[in-house]
Amino acid sequence: METTPLTAAQRQALASLLDDPAPAVRQALLAQFTRLGPEGTGLLCELARGPNRPLAHEASWFLRELKCSDPVADFRTFIRSLNYELESGALLLARTVNPDLNVGACCELLDRMAARVRALLVATATPREQCRALNRVLFEEYGFHGNEEHYTDPRNSFLDQVLARRTGLPVSLAIVYLLVAERAGVALEPVGAPGRFLVGCYLEAEPFFIDVYNSGELLSAGAVFALLRAADLNPQVSDLAPTPVREVVCRCCRNLVNHYAAERDAELARLFASFVAEFEAVHTRHAQP
Numbered sequence: 565m566e567t568t569p570l571t572a573a574q575r576q577a578l579a580s581l582l583d584d585p586a587p588a589v590r591q592a593l594l595a596q597f598t599r600l601g602p603e604g605t606g607l608l609c610e611l612a613r614g615p616n617r618p619l620a621h622e623a624s625w626f627l628r629e630l631k632c633s634d635p636v637a638d639f640r641t642f643i644r645s646l647n648y649e650l651e652s653g654a655l656l657l658a659r660t661v662n663p664d665l666n667v668g669a670c671c672e673l674l675d676r677m678a679a680r681v682r683a684l685l686v687a688t689a690t691p692r693e694q695c696r697a698l699n700r701v702l703f704e705e706y707g708f709h710g711n712e713e714h715y716t717d718p719r720n721s722f723l724d725q726v727l728a729r730r731t732g733l734p735v736s737l738a739i740v741y742l743l744v745a746e747r748a749g750v751a752l753e754p755v756g757a758p759g760r761f762l763v764g765c766y767l768e769a770e771p772f773f774i775d776v777y778n779s780g781e782l783l784s785a786g787a788v789f790a791l792l793r794a795a796d797l798n799p800q801v802s803d804l805a806p807t808p809v810r811e812v813v814c815r816c817c818r819n820l821v822n823h824y825a826a827e828r829d830a831e832l833a834r835l836f837a838s839f840v841a842e843f844e845a846v847h848t849r850h851a852q853p
Contacts, residue, residue, distance in 0.1 A: 569647050570600070575607055582611070582622040594629055602642035605630065606652035613651070613671035613747070624668025635659035636835070643842045646850060648809040650754075654723040654739050657816060661832070665724050673727050674740075677701055678747030685748070691767040692782060694750045698741060699780030706730060708737060710777040716823045718832075721816045734761035735815050737776040756807035756815055757788065759795050764806060773804070814843040 570578075581593055597604035608630075611623035639656045642648075659665050684697040702708045711720050711731040719725040726732035726740055738754055738761050745752045745763075755764040755773060762783075763774040773788050775781040783791070785804055792799040817839040824833040 569645070570603055570607065578604075578607060579611060579619065582619060582626065594626065597626060597630055602638050602645060602652065602656055603647065605638060605656060606642075606647070606649060609652050609655055609667060609671070612668050613675060620668070620671070624671075627667040635663045639839065640842060643839065644846055646846070648813070650739060650809045650812060651743055653809060653813040654743075654816075657813060658722040658724045660835070661718075661722065662724060670724050670727055674743050674747060677706060677744045680705065681744060681748040681750075691750075691765050692772065694745075694748075695752075695765060695774055695780065695782060698745055698748070698750065699774075702741060702744065703779045708732075708740065708776075709779070710734065710737065716826045718820055718823045718827065721820050721823070733819060734775075734777040735812065735819065738763050739812065739816075741774065741776050741780075753806035754809070754812045755804060756811055757792060757799065757803045758797050759792060760788075761815070762788065764804065766806075771804070810843060810847065814840055817843070 578593070578596070581589060584590065584593075597608065600607075605627070608623045608627050612620050612627060614620055614623075635656070639660050642653060642656050655665065655667055655670065680701045681694075681697050684700065685694060689697070707730045708726075709731055711717060711733065714720070715733070719729065720732045721736050723736065723739060726736045732740070735756070741763050742752055742754060751765075751767060752774070753764045753766065755762040760775070760777070763776055765772050765774070771785065773783045773785070775783055775791075785801075788804060789799050792803075817836045820836040821833050821840060824830075824836065
């Protein structure tokens with residue numbers, strides 16, 4: 565069943581009630597957010613990372629209370645909703661294996677990193693200088709790095725685990741990079757090149773790309789092609805176009821199918837394979853004229 569996105573008025577009405585201390589109001593809101601599923605969770609995630617800290621605190625409380633909901637059903641509803649937002653999708657994906665995920669803590673860490681990036685930037689910073697500031701904060705100060713030693717560890721694909729362990733895959737590190745960049749006001753895009761997920765910047769005459777799995781190395785299009793050809797791939801220009809959020813989250817699911825299979829966890833491998841199939845079915849259905 566597909567959900568209808570909340571209107572701006574409905575979102576405002578729900579937000580305005582979050583700080584009401586009356587038990588009856590809070591229980592009614594919990595019931596409403598449970599019915600809304602990912603649509604409601606997405607709103608709470610946005611508020612939890614917003615600039616209004618008292619409201620963010622209340623939103624985090626509701627997110628913790630909602631842990632009794634069915635995370636797998638919530639993620640399926642997200643897939644069917646077509647309302648794909650990267651942070652909500654990454655958090656909902658993580659909740660499928662960690663229902664007790666502390667969404668507020670994840671958002672607060674992303675907020676802190678973004679605040680540090682903003683502190684390093686000057687108003688006249690070029691896109692490349694902005695990315696160098698992101699690189700300094702994420703890779704030097706916070707120590708994020710690619711997990712070469714245990715590449716197939718499923719924890720590499722879940723946002724909460726990547727934030728806690730400071731290590732992950734190209735796609736999960738790209739998600740962290742993009743979420744911090746968005747908070748810091750840096751306009752970047754996910755780029756799902758074959759065999760190497762990157763972050764792209766299209767603000768200059770010539771686009772450039774950030775290899776988040778290699779400490780944020782800045783690459784030209786030609787350098788990306790050379791990197792892919794060295795891995796026996798045959799890249800096309802279209803491989804360097806921005807990747808839709810739907811495909812970013814689906815790629816995480818594809819990785820998890822392989823990594824849980826490598827761990828001989830057939831049940832979880834089947835679960836994430838079913839998510840991939842659902843993403844593809846929903847896309848095919850809605851892509852038809």
